Amino acid sequence: MSEKPSNKNQSDFIREIIKADLSSGKHDSSITRFPPEPNGYLHLGHAKSICLNFGIANENESTGARCHLRFDDTNPSKEETEYVESIKKDIKWLGFDWGKHLYFASDNFEQLYEWAVYLINKNIAYVDDLNADEIREYRGSLTEPGKDSPHRNRSADENLKLFTQMREGLFNDGDKVLRAKIDMSHPNINMRDPVIYRIIKAHHHKTGDKWCIYPSYDFAHGQCDSIESITHSLCTLEFEQHRPLYEWFIDKLPVQTKPRQIEFSKLQPTYTLLSKRKLIEMVNDNYVDGWDDPRMSTLSGLRRRGFPPQSLITFCKSVGITKFTGVTDIAVLEHAVREQLNKEALRKMVVLDPIKLTITNWPKKGQVEFMNAINNPEDNESGKRQIPLDGEVYIEREDFMENPPKKYHRLSPGNEVRLRYSYCIRCDEIIKDDDGNVIELLCSYDPETLGKNPEGRKVRAAIHWVSVSDSIGAEVRLYDRTFTAEDPSGVDDWRECFNHEALNVLTGCKLESSLRDASTDQRFQFERKGYFCLDSKDSSKEKLVFNRTIALRDTWAKINKS
RNA sequence: AACCCCGUGGUGUAAUUGGUAACACAACUGAUUUUGGUUCAGUCAUUCAAGGUUCGAGUCCUUGCGGGGUUGCCA
Numbered sequence: 001m002s003e004k005p006s007n008k009n010q011s012d013f014i015r016e017i018i019k020a021d022l023s024s025g026k027h028d029s030s031i032t033r034f035p036p037e038p039n040g041y042l043h044l045g046h047a048k049s050i051c052l053n054f055g056i057a058n059e060n061e062s063t064g065a066r067c068h069l070r071f072d073d074t075n076p077s078k079e080e081t082e083y084v085e086s087i088k089k090d091i092k093w094l095g096f097d098w099g100k101h102l103y104f105a106s107d108n109f110e111q112l113y114e115w116a117v118y119l120i121n122k123n124i125a126y127v128d129d130l131n132a133d134e135i136r137e138y139r140g141s142l143t144e145p146g147k148d149s150p151h152r153n154r155s156a157d158e159n160l161k162l163f164t165q166m167r168e169g170l171f172n173d174g175d176k177v178l179r180a181k182i183d184m185s186h187p188n189i190n191m192r193d194p195v196i197y198r199i200i201k202a203h204h205h206k207t208g209d210k211w212c213i214y215p216s217y218d219f220a221h222g223q224c225d226s227i228e229s230i231t232h233s234l235c236t237l238e239f240e241q242h243r244p245l246y247e248w249f250i251d252k253l254p255v256q257t258k259p260r261q262i263e264f265s266k267l268q269p270t271y272t273l274l275s276k277r278k279l280i281e282m283v284n285d286n287y288v289d290g291w292d293d294p295r296m297s298t299l300s301g302l303r304r305r306g307f308p309p310q311s312l313i314t315f316c317k318s319v320g321i322t323k324f325t326g327v328t329d330i331a332v333l334e335h336a337v338r339e340q341l342n343k344e345a346l347r348k349m350v351v352l353d354p355i356k357l358t359i360t361n362w363p364k365k366g367q368v369e370f371m372n373a374i375n376n377p378e379d380n381e382s383g384k385r386q387i388p389l390d391g392e393v394y395i396e397r398e399d400f401m402e403n404p405p406k407k408y409h410r411l412s413p414g415n416e417v418r419l420r421y422s423y424c425i426r427c428d429e430i431i432k433d434d435d436g437n438v439i440e441l442l443c444s445y446d447p448e449t450l451g452k453n454p455e456g457r458k459v460r461a462a463i464h465w466v467s468v469s470d471s472i473g474a475e476v477r478l479y480d481r482t483f484t485a486e487d488p489s490g491v492d493d494w495r496e497c498f499n500h501e502a503l504n505v506l507t508g509c510k511l512e513s514s515l516r517d518a519s520t521d522q523r524f525q526f527e528r529k530g531y532f533c534l535d536s537k538d539s540s541k542e543k544l545v546f547n548r549t550i551a552l553r554d555t556w557a558k559i560n561k562s
Numbered sequence: 563a564a565c566c567c568c569g570u571g572g573u574g575u576a577a578u579u580g581g582u583a584a585c586a587c588a589a590c591u592g593a594u595u596u597u598g599g600u601u602c603a604g605u606c607a608u609u610c611a612a613g614g615u616u617c618g619a620g621u622c623c624u625u626g627c628g629g630g631g632u633u634g635c636c637a
Contacts, residue, residue, distance in 0.1 A: 072637065131635090139633070140633080143565095143633095186565095188632085192633095216637090217637050221637085235637095237567075237568090240632085241565080318575075324574090324630095325568070325629075326574065328573075334587095377599095462597065525597085528598080552599050553598090
C-alpha cells in the first residue's frame with residue numbers, strides 16, 4: 001500500500017560517508033541500528049534518529065542494508081517492559097520495520113562478561129575498591145590530571161578472583177567496580193580508567209535476577225554494535241568524546257567486526273521540551289494527562305494529537321543531518337503537518353462557539369433544502385455531501401460583530417455574508433439578554449444567491465454554519481504550544497514557562513451530523529478553524545471528543561492584532 | 563580555564579568537492595478565492611572577522627572572535 005519511508009536523493013555528511021564506504025568496497029552494505037534505552041517514551045528527537053537509521057536502510061535496500069532495533073538495557077534500576085512495548089509501537093507507527101532484527105544489549109551479557117575477563121587477563125582492567133566519591137576525586141578535573149587508584153596494580157589473578165566474587169554477589173552496590181586501565185592523566189576524561197562494570201542488585205526486565213553486575217554504556221554499546229555487525233553506529237554529539245573509548249575497546253578486544261561511530265547533532269525545536277527527565281516530571285506532577293497527552297512531544301502524544309506520521313518524516317527530512325547545534329523553528333513541523341492534512345483531511349462544518357441565527361424570510365418553518373458541500377477541494381475523488389438548511393442555524397460567535405473594525409468582512413448589522421455552500425444573508429436585528437449579551441441574530445436571505453454572486457454588490461466573506469436541527473454536540477479540545485518560552489530547556493524550571501492555556505476545553509460545540517460516524521483513523525478539517533481528529537482515549541459514541549491537531553493559518557488574526 | 567566539535571539570510575539545510583551562493587520555513591507586498599485556508603507572483607545573505615595561497619575561495623592555510631559539548635558506578 002504505502003511504500004517504505006525513505007529520503008531518496010537526500011544527502012548529508014553521514015550518507016556521504018556510507019556511500020563512499022560502499023563504493024570503496026569497505027562494506028558491501030550498511031547495517032545501522034536504533035538503540036533506545038527502555039526507560040521512557042520516544043519523542044520527536046528520537047524520530048530524527050529513527051528516520052536517519054531506518055531511512056538509510058530503506059534507501060540502500062538493494063544492497064541488503066538493514067537497521068536493527070536494539071534496546072540498550074544495561075541499567076536495570078530504570079528500565080521497564082512497558083517502555084519496550086511503547087517504543088516498538090511508535091517505530092511501527094512511523095512506518096519503519098526492523099524485521100527479525102530485534103535485539104537487547106542484555107542478550108550479550110555473558111559475552112560482555114567474558115570480554116571483561118579477557119581484559120583482566122591482559123592486565124588492562126582491574127577491580128577498584130574506591131567508592132564513587134573517591135573515584136571522582138582521583139579522576140582529577142578538566143584542567144588537572146587524575147591520579148592512580150591504590151588498587152590499580154593488583155595482579156590479574158587477584159582481579160579475576162574479585163571480579164568473580166562481584167558476579168557471585170559477595171559485595172554490595174557500590175563496594176567495588178571493574179575499571180579499564182588506560183591513562184589517569186589522559187586529556188580526555190573518558191579515558192581516565194572508566195568504570196566498565198558496576199554492582200546493581202536490581203531485578204532486570206529481561207534477565208531477572210541472574211546478574212548483579214552490569215556493564216556500563218561505554219563497555220556495552222560498541223561491543224554490541226560489533227556483535228550485530230553494525231557498520232555505522234550513529235549517535236548524537238554528546239558521545240563524541242566517548243569515541244576514543246569506543247575505539248579503544250574495539251581495538252583491544254577479539255571482536256570480529258569494527259563498527260564506526262559517527263555523531264550528529266540533536267534535534268532542538270522551539271517551544272518544545274525533549275528532555276526525558278523533564279517529560280517524566282510533567283507526567284508525574286500531573287501537568288499533563290500521561291505520556292500520550294496531546295501536549296507532550298512524545299510520539300504517542302503527537303499521534304493522539306493527530307499528527308500524521310508522514311508529516312514527522314517530512315519534518316525530519318527538512319531538518320537535515322549536521323554537526324551544527326542549532327534550533328529548529330517548530331513552525332517547520334507545523335507546516336509539514338498542515339501540508340499533509342490539507343491533502344487528506346475531509347472538510348466538515350463545525351461551530352465551536354455557537355450563536356443562534358434565524359432566517360426570518362425562510363418560506364416555511366421546518367422546510368428543508370439540501371446544500372451541496374465539497375468533501376475535500378484538494379481531492380476530487382472524495383466527492384460531495386448534502387447538508388440540510390431549514391432556516392435556523394448556529395454560526396460562530398466570532399463571525400459576528402456589532403461594532404466591527406475597519407477590515408472586518410464577516411457579519412455585522414446591515415452587512416451581508418454568505419453561508420458557506422448556501423445563500424447570502426443580511427443581519428437585520430440583534431437580540432440580547434438582560435445583561436446585554438447577544439443571544440440571537442435575525443437575518444434575511446437572498447434566494448437569488450445560491451451558486452451565484454448577487455448583482456451589484458460584493459459579499460466578501462463566507463462563514464460556516466450548522467443547522468440547529470441537524471447538529472450534534474461534542475467536546476472539542478483546543479491545543480496550543482505547550483511552552484511559552486522559545487527555549488524551555490534554557491529556563492531554570494520548565495514549570496515557569498509551561499503554557500497553562502495550551503489546552504482549552506470547549507463543551508457546547510455544534511457539529512454537522514455526518515461527524516457522528518467519525519472513526520479514530522480519520523482526519524478532518526473543520527472549515528476555517530483547523531484540523532481535528534477524534535480523541536483515541538476519551539471519545540465514545542455517547543460523548544464525542546475531538547482534538548485540534550493544529551489551527552489553520554489565520555491571516556485575519558494577524559491583521560487584527562496589529 | 564583544559565580537551566573536543568561547530569560557525570552560510572530571521573531559522574534550518576544546499577552548493578557538481580576551488581568556478582554565477584540554491585531550497586524550505588518564517589516575515590512582508592500583491593493577485594486569485596463561496597475556507598481571511600489552499601494556490602500563484604514578488605521582496606529579504608556577497609558565507610563570523612582579519613590576513614594569506616590562487617586567474618578565481620563559502621570551500622584550502624594562519625590567527626583571532628563567537629557558540630556548543632565534556633569533570634555519573636546515566637545513556
